[in-house]
Amino acid sequence: MTDPRSDLSPQASHPTAELCAFLSTLEFSDLPDEVVARTEELFLDWVASALAAKGAHPIPVFERYASKMGPSDGPCTVLVNRTRTSPYFAAFVNGASSHLVEQDDLHNSSVLHPATVVFPAVFAAAQDLGKSGADLLLASAAGYEAGVRIGEFMGRSHYKVFHTTGTVGTLAAAVGVAKLLGLDADTMLHAVGSAGTQASGLWEFLRDAADSKQLHTAKAAADGLLAAYMAADGLTGARRILDGEKGMAAGMSTDADPAFLTDRLGTRWALLETSFKFHASCRHTHPAADALHVLMQREGLRHEDIGAITAKVHQAAIDVLGGVTTPTTVHQAKFSMGTVLGLIAVHGDASIAGVEAHALTDPRVSALREKVQMVLDPEVDAAYPKRWLGRIELDTQDGRHFSCAVDAPKGDPDNTLTRPELEDKFRRLTQFSKATDDTEATELISRVWSLRDRASVTGLFDKVAR
Amino acid sequence: MTDPRSDLSPQASHPTAELCAFLSTLEFSDLPDEVVARTEELFLDWVASALAAKGAHPIPVFERYASKMGPSDGPCTVLVNRTRTSPYFAAFVNGASSHLVEQDDLHNSSVLHPATVVFPAVFAAAQDLGKSGADLLLASAAGYEAGVRIGEFMGRSHYKVFHTTGTVGTLAAAVGVAKLLGLDADTMLHAVGSAGTQASGLWEFLRDAADSKQLHTAKAAADGLLAAYMAADGLTGARRILDGEKGMAAGMSTDADPAFLTDRLGTRWALLETSFKFHASCRHTHPAADALHVLMQREGLRHEDIGAITAKVHQAAIDVLGGVTTPTTVHQAKFSMGTVLGLIAVHGDASIAGVEAHALTDPRVSALREKVQMVLDPEVDAAYPKRWLGRIELDTQDGRHFSCAVDAPKGDPDNTLTRPELEDKFRRLTQFSKATDDTEATELISRVWSLRDRASVTGLFDKVAR
Incomplete structure (x- = not known):
């Protein structure tokens, strides 16, 4: 009798393993300049969306929950209130915040909002680990490349019932954090397995105008981070969580196509295909x-x-x-x-x-x-x-x-926002919620534009002295 | 044009709303004696399973994660190491622990393991809120009644790909904690909505013997608790998360039957149908x-x-x-x-x-x-x-x-374990892992057998003086 696990050995090649092999060995110097610059722009745009949610329901519910369940201090910044907590809860609150005002970025063909799931997780982990700006940008790019391809893999049928940013976002966040943790290909695959088996998020909330959209992104960012940290500490996950016979596609898609998972790795930079949102709507x-x-x-x-x-x-x-x-x-x-x-x-x-x-x-x-x-x-x-x-x-x-x-x-x-337009959007969003004044906005923008040269991101959002 | 939300008003009746209406008004005096006694027995059996996992991989990974991401103290007991933390992380580690040795209970027709998702969440919340033993038993019974009916509703097709204890367990845990928080029917419905949109857990891990089974129960217990606490603080959820056109059944089942959700409420006690596991296997x-x-x-x-x-x-x-x-x-x-x-x-x-x-x-x-x-x-x-x-x-x-x-x-x-048999199982399991000695086992058993009379469960598992 053939052992059905025989093709699941760490040595066996399959699309998810190939994706992890590529991303786990990707280096900053492999990223084209254009990708580095766009990642900084996407990061600034993400910060703007997170800060714009300050004080708006249901974000204070997330802040209070993090205060109650998490530690009272830690290495990671909660953007809306500039307190610090553990990586899990920073990812949680920042993930909720950046998806509220409907101004965060979107990748068209995957129908994934990558920023609101990748950056909260990667930024929290980078602060925790004392990583550099270049490390943050590289890990974020890895999260984008994974998330877009997995979103495309899951197909249109998935998006009909599932909020792809919630489901696939968990895996994108896990890959970004796995990259910061320096996980090798096989350990990253375990992180992806633990992320995929936590993937959730249904569109049903939309009809009642319920608050689940922010819950989805909060949980995707935080649970992806969890998957990567626990993989680093030895928790194993299913290797074929995407295309296995009891994996994500089997349970939640009818038109999944594994070819997307490894689409032009190293030559196609899906991150560059991401759209900035101009209007404050879906x-x-x-x-x-x-x-x-x-x-x-x-x-x-x-x-x-x-x-x-x-x-x-x-x-x-x-x-x-x-x-x-x-x-x-x-x-x-x-x-x-x-x-x-x-x-x-x-x-x-x-x-x-x-x-x-x-x-x-x-x-x-x-x-x-x-x-x-x-x-x-x-x-x-x-x-x-x-x-x-x-x-x-x-x-x-x-x-x-x-x-x-x-x-x-x-x-x-094909019709992107320029850096001055992004700066203008940053000022509009952060001043709308009174999260910054003009002086601080100018300082924060300048810090992000020099992100690639920053030795440590731990103090990136420390209050600007007035 | 008819507003498709018209049947989603809080007033509109549907099976999930009826289930919440019944459970939110259920009182301890409504529970037959047999249900109270069996809940104590199920609770003891759950504690045995949790303690039996002490020291076994991957439980220390969960303990270390909770230490890193959560507070260093709190009102809630982590059973395997008797430390205290916040409700979220106590539910998380206890949920993982009690599903490791494959000795926790099972409800046949729903194919749900209720104890390992309901008790970690309810016990953590009861400790946090300073509730009584009777409160704990009532809330646990509510979680069992909800979980079994939702598991039956999701059907056999769901269980083919999804680990029902992970998915449906999230809602069972949410209902139990909602009960302790005293949520009214509509707020409990929001908690169920937020739980359902987090529901996850795929069987794919089984082929590579990965560690996801414990991750599923840890997350179900903790995320269900999250849903209830955040609902109490104003987070809304989809009202028809189960049978809505973009809800759980739409996304994850092909044979869901809403009639199960309200099956003989108040006369059928599904908790009594739960089986204890005798063999230490699936x-x-x-x-x-x-x-x-x-x-x-x-x-x-x-x-x-x-x-x-x-x-x-x-x-x-x-x-x-x-x-x-x-x-x-x-x-x-x-x-x-x-x-x-x-x-x-x-x-x-x-x-x-x-x-x-x-x-x-x-x-x-x-x-x-x-x-x-x-x-x-x-x-x-x-x-x-x-x-x-x-x-x-x-x-x-x-x-x-x-x-x-x-x-x-x-x-x-029809062939259940007697109290002496359950006591014997408790001793076997807890001594297997060296979590208790015989003296402490005797004391813990006696505390659980008087649970219904206990004024507060906060110190239920404080170390027994030797």
Whole structure:
């Protein structure tokens, strides 16, 4: 009788082992300059998102939980309150914080928000271990490369029910922390196994506007860190947690493709494909929002002119946004296509301050919301998830008809944000929540732009003297 | 357009809401005496399993992780080392410990091991909150009633890939802790939502004999506790996390049946259906082990007489045990049908000390292992998971043929362990690991037998003065 474990020996090659072999031996000098620079930019953008959540529900619930269950001091920074705690709880609170205001980055084809799961874990571990800025950047890049490929592997069927950033995010965080811990390929594989068997996060919360989205990212970051630290201390995990017959794909996907796991390792830098978010809403609303903005500018339209808007979208947009018709919370408004297009039409943007001020209370926005419908478009759906196309049809009150197409929404790799735009976004987000003043924002930005040269990240967010 | 959230209002009735309404108003005086007594017995049995793991890999990895990430003191006892920490980390280490030696209880039809997920969470919270023994017993019963019904709801398809004790255990733990926190029905529903969206645990680890089984129970207990504490502090969760269109059943089951969730609430006490484990091996080996034991006694057979053994089993036994042919660790040996039947045949039992001493090293056991095969039996499979039937066919070396059928394996509700038998098991397990001596065992047993009268459980496991 053939032993079914025979192909599971450490020596046997399979895609997850190959991925770990590549990432565990990756060195800082292997990273192209462009990757290093973009990682710094993604890190700054992550810090902005985390600080923007200061004081907003449910983040204080996470802070209080960490205080109650964790130690009262430690090597790692909780960004929203600048206290220190253990790596697990810093990753936990920072993971929750950076996914609240819907401004954190997104990788299109994997539908993964990498920053909010990778950076909280890697930054906490780097502070704990006294690592350098270059170590932090390398480990973060490893987490991105793993997370994107695993997200692509899990496929569209997974994303229909599971919040990929919660599930796959656990593995991305584990790989980043494993890299900082210096784990060899086989030990990293154990970390991935322990991360995958903890992977969770269901979309069901969206219909009730419940607080689970932040719980998912908090847990993904913290549990991924747990998996790596415990692997370093000898906890073993399933080697084929991804493609094994009782692994993640077997349980949670119907269209998984192992070829993605090792896609162009060393030549494709998936991190560079990550999009920055410009609007403060669910990324599925962005292509249509940009197309509407372009159209209104081009035709000189005012919101009063609009009779009806059709957003032609991919199926996942309907899956995620379709349940939200009349939002009852600011967070839910970010998942309402009608509200987001209403904000664009009436106020010209869907910024963090604009959503907060107008999404639920401006009757002109509500009126526009009722004029918006989403329809599935075959061309848009076929391009997804690799490309997120914006297609708008608009009828005016006086009977005119317009169309507009945008192929690369603002913030996409082909239409990315510049460093000055990212600095501006950092200031807007951190001042929105009063987490920094302008002087401190300037100092923090300058620290991040010199991250690759920093000898230790332990004091990176120490308060700036005033 | 109909708002799809309309049936999700707090007022709308659905099975999970009904379950929470029943459990949140359940009082100690509602519990039949038999339920109270059995809960004490299950609790003692749980403590025995936890203490039996003292010093055994991977439990020290969990202890060190809790020390590093958690506080250095707190209200809650870590059983294996009698240190104190916060509720989260006590639940974490105790949840890992009590599922290691494969002696913890099992509910047949849900295929859930309730003790190892419910008691770590409930005991930690009860110590934290200074609750009484009666409070602890009531909350534990609530956790069992919820866990069993949710396990049954998730169905056999779930158990094929997912370790139900890890997934459903998270919700059972959350309900128990919610009960101690005094949450009302709607807040308990939020706790269940936050627990369900964290539910995880895949069987893939079993093929490489990895350490994930203890990680699953550690996380289920700790994450369930997290869900309840955070719900008490205002974190909301999906109300239909079980049967919603993007909930647990949608993502992780193909045969879920909501009728189980409210099955005979208040008249059926599922806790009473829980089996104690007699053999120190996977429960799927027990029916055949008992049948072999009975057969050998009845016919006066010696192990040298045996030519071949056929264990006629249900499909889940093949799913869980089929991957293990030649075990390489003691833990894996507990999942090897051939090894367990070999131990019964050669040594007359598969006790914790016997498995440790003989499973991997006794050539007579190895020789027997090669003579055992499992075959799917339609009658056994049809009865499962409600009843776990033992059916053995045995051919002797000299050409005789015997059959034996056992309908209620030792420890099943119809063939349960008495208090003296449980006391004996407690002594065997705790002395195996040198966690207690006989004097302390006697004292701890007596404390548990008076649990219902104890004013506070905070000092329940304080060291006994010698």
